[in-house]
Amino acid sequence: MxxxxxxxxxxxxxxxxxxxxxxxxxxxxxxxxVSRERLLSKQELAAELGVSLVTLTEWMKKGLPFFRLHKRVYFRMSEVLETMQQKI
Structure with missing residues (x-):
């Protein structure tokens, strides 16, 4: 049937x-x-902030907000700046 x-x-x-x-x-x-803000790669954010990838990785361990899509890591600049301002 x-x-x-x-x-x-x-x-x-x-x-x-x-x-x-x-x-x-x-x-x-x-x-x-959902924000339409462009996501930055780890390399792009490190260049934008003027820090090394090692420093960025350490900040991620300490609570820097990021997104993981498969094996790649991305950031929203607004969230990064907000978090950095709160921790200063």
Whole structure:
């Protein structure tokens, strides 16, 4: 007993994905409170702050906020500056 055919299911999924993508691009990809701030790599942040990668790694161990995406580490400059101001 088949409730819905494979072709009809496939069409429903395609239509739903298409609608979600259209909505995503209409709103510019924003999803509420998610910040659109560019993420900086470890190398970029170290260069921006004028410190070595070793120093940056030590700061991360002491609580510098960062994101890990797979094996890579990223930072939001606003969060880094806010944390540094609080700890001074």
């Amino acid at each position: 088949e409730i819905i055919s494979n072709e009809a299911l496939s069409r429903c999924i395609r239509d739903a994905v298409r609608a979600e993508l259209q909505e995503h691009f209409k709103t510019g990809g924003s999803t509420g409170n």
